[in-house]
Amino acid sequence: MLSTMQDEPLSLATLLKYASTFQGESRVSTWTGSGVRTMTYREMGAEAARLANALRGFG
Numbered sequence: 305m306l307s308t309m310q311d312e313p314l315s316l317a318t319l320l321k322y323a324s325t326f327q328g329e330s331r332v333s334t335w336t337g338s339g340v341r342t343m344t345y346r347e348m349g350a351e352a353a354r355l356a357n358a359l360r361g362f363g
Contacts, residue, residue: 317352317356320345320348320349320352321349323345323348323349324345324346324348324349324350327345328344328345328346328349329344329345329346330344330345331343331344331345332344332345332348
């Protein structure tokens, strides 16, 4: 879905790429069920890329 001010579709991949590029040192916290995990957007983007590549390898 495109908004009136977007050049490309809004997706999780787009949001992660933007956040890791422009807000890379900002921190994000995630509830894991047993505690809070904290990392930078850049670290989260790198982990998401590793996961995407692994999934791509499975076809």
